Amino acid sequence: MKITDIRLGMLKVPLKTPFKTALRTVNEIEDVIVIIETDTGHRGYGEAPATAVITGDIHDSIIGAIRTVMKPKLVGQDISDLNHLIRIIQNCIMKNYSAKAAVEMAVYDLFAQQYKTPLYKLLGGGVPKLTTDITISVDYIDKMVADSLDAVARGFETLKVKVGKDIGVDIERVKAIYNAVAGKALIRLDANQGWTAKEAVYALHKLEDAGVRLELIEQPVKYYDLEGLKYITERVHTPVMADESGFGPREVIELIKMRAADIINIKLMKTGGISNAIKIADICSFYDMQCMIGCMLESSISVAAAVHVAVAKADVITKIDLDGPSLCAFNPVTSSVTFNEADIIIGDAPGLGITDIQGLQMLGLVDV
Numbered sequence: 001m002k003i004t005d006i007r008l009g010m011l012k013v014p015l016k017t018p019f020k021t022a023l024r025t026v027n028e029i030e031d032v033i034v035i036i037e038t039d040t041g042h043r044g045y046g047e048a049p050a051t052a053v054i055t056g057d058i059h060d061s062i063i064g065a066i067r068t069v070m071k072p073k074l075v076g077q078d079i080s081d082l083n084h085l086i087r088i089i090q091n092c093i094m095k096n097y098s099a100k101a102a103v104e105m106a107v108y109d110l111f112a113q114q115y116k117t118p119l120y121k122l123l124g125g126g127v128p129k130l131t132t133d134i135t136i137s138v139d140y141i142d143k144m145v146a147d148s149l150d151a152v153a154r155g156f157e158t159l160k161v162k163v164g165k166d167i168g169v170d171i172e173r174v175k176a177i178y179n180a181v182a183g184k185a186l187i188r189l190d191a192n193q194g195w196t197a198k199e200a201v202y203a204l205h206k207l208e209d210a211g212v213r214l215e216l217i218e219q220p221v222k223y224y225d226l227e228g229l230k231y232i233t234e235r236v237h238t239p240v241m242a243d244e245s246g247f248g249p250r251e252v253i254e255l256i257k258m259r260a261a262d263i264i265n266i267k268l269m270k271t272g273g274i275s276n277a278i279k280i281a282d283i284c285s286f287y288d289m290q291c292m293i294g295c296m297l298e299s300s301i302s303v304a305a306a307v308h309v310a311v312a313k314a315d316v317i318t319k320i321d322l323d324g325p326s327l328c329a330f331n332p333v334t335s336s337v338t339f340n341e342a343d344i345i346i347g348d349a350p351g352l353g354i355t356d357i358q359g360l361q362m363l364g365l366v367d368v
Contacts, residue, residue: 001040001079001114006071006103008063009033009362011047013299014329017147020137022164022194023053029297029328032062032099033360036106038079044110045354046102047302048269054244054296055269057098063363065099074103079110086275097247097272104273105305105352113351118336119305120346123278123312128346130310132320133158133188135327138165141176148177151185156342158186158215160321164194171206178212188321190218193244197221197228204236216263216292216319219243230260241265241292248272249279256287265292266317268306277309285316292319300325304337304352307344320344332358 013029034046050059073088085107089100112119120126134156136147148159161177163170170191178187195203200220207214216239221228223244233240242261246252247270255261264284271277277293284291293310295303303324310317325331325339336353338345347353 001038001042001110003036003074003077003079004039005037006066006074007035007037007362008066009035009360010059011299011332011357011360013332013359015297015327016329018137019135019297019327020139021162021190022138022192026297029299029324030059031299031302032059032102033301033357034066034102034106036074036103036110038110042110042113044106044108044113045301045352045357046104046106046109046305047298048098048102049296049298051098051269051296055098057096061096062099062102065093065096066103069093070099070103079107079114082107082111086273090272090275098269100272101268102302104275105268105302108274108305109351109354116350118308118346118348118353119351120308120311123308126311126314128311130307130320130322130344131157131342132322132326132344133160134323134342136161136177138162138173141169141173144173145176145180148181148185152181154341156185158188160188160190160323162190162192164191167195167199167203171203174207174212174214175210186215188215188218190243191220193219193222195220197225197231200232201235204232204238208237214238216241218265219245226255226258226260229255230258233259233261239263243267243294244270246270246280248276249283252280252283256283256289263290263292263319265294265321267294267296268302268309269296269298274305274309278313281309281313281316289316290319291317292321293317294321295324297327298324299328300331300333300335300337300339301352301354301357303339304335304354307337307346308352311346332360
C-alpha cells in the first residue's frame with residue numbers, strides 16, 4: 001500500500017453553545033481535514049484545528065506545512081514502513097504540531113487498515129469503551145450552574161469547569177456549581193493559564209476550606225511558568241495537571257523531574273500526533289504518573305484517533321476529556337466510533353473506521 005496523494009479539505013460544524021475560556025470564545029469548529037490516498041484505494045483521515053493561542057497553528061500554516069513540506073516527502077512511500085513515515089513527519093519541519101498530528105493519524109489509520117483491524121488493537125488492545133467528561137464554559141454563575149445541571153441530566157458524571165477570568169468570581173462560580181451537583185458529578189477545573197501561582201493557591205485554599213472537593217486543577221498558570229506550577233503543586237491538596245506546559249516528551253520529563261505537576265494532559269495537537277502521545281504515556285507509566293487525554297475543538301475524526309490511543313494506554317490514561325463531538329450541534333462523520341454523550345464505543349472496522357464526512361469542502365480539488 002503506497003501513498004499516491006494527500007488532499008486537504010475544510011470542515012465547519014456549529015457548536016451547541018459558544019465555547020468560552022480565559023483565552024478565547026469560539027462558535028464553531030473549523031478544522032483542516034487530511035485525506036491520504038493510496039494505490040490500493042484505501043483512504044486515511046486526519047484533522048487539525050487552528051488553535052493559535054495554544055499551539056500557534058492557523059489554517060494557512062497547517063495547509064502550507066502539509067502541502068509544501070510533508071506531501072512531497074510522503075507521496076510514493078509505503079504505508080507498511082510506519083516508523084519511517086513517522087520520522088519523515090516529525091523531522092521534516094520544526095513545530096507545526098497540529099499539521100503533524102493530522103498527517104500522522106491518517107498514516108496510522110491506513111496502517112491499521114492494511115492489517116484489517118481497529119487501530120487500538122495494533123497499539124496494544126484494550127476494552128473499546130470510554131467515558132468522557134464535558135466542558136462547562138466560563139460564563140455568568142447562573143448560566144454555568146444551569147449548564148452543569150443540564151450536563152448531569154444528560155448522563156455526564158464529570159464536569160470540566162472553565163475558570164481563569166476573575167479570581168473572586170471564579171471561586172463563587174465553583175462553589176455554586178459544586179453545591180448544585182455534589183454527589184452527582186466530579187468537578188475538574190481548567191484555568192487555561194488565567195491565574196498567577198499565588199492566586200491559584202489562594203483560590204484552591206478557599207475552595208478546599210469551604211469543603212469543595214475537586215478532582216484536579218488544570219494549567220492554572222502560564223505555560224512557561226514551571227516554577228509557578230511547582231509552587232502550586234507543593235501547597236494545595238487538589239491534584240495539579242499540566243496541559244500547555246507539557247507539549248512533548250521532553251517537556252513532560254522536565255515536569256516530572258521538577259515534580260511540578262501530579263497529572264499530565266496529553267493532546268494529539270500538542271504532541272504532534274499519536275507517536276509522541278504514546279511516548280508520553282509510556283514515560284508517565286514508568287514514573288507512576290496518571291495522564292488525561294484531551295482535545296482542542298475537534299470533530300470526531302481526530303477525537304476518534306485520541307480514543308484509540310486512550311483505550312490502548314488505559315493503564316496510564318485514566319482520565320478522559322474527549323468531549324469535542326458532544327459540544328457540536330451534530331456529528332458530520334460516519335465512522336465505527338460512536339459518540340453518545342458521555343459514552344464512547346469503538347466498533348470493529350479497520351483503522352479509524354471513517355466512511356463518510358458530510359459537508360467537507362475540498363481545497364482546490366473536487367469533493368470526495
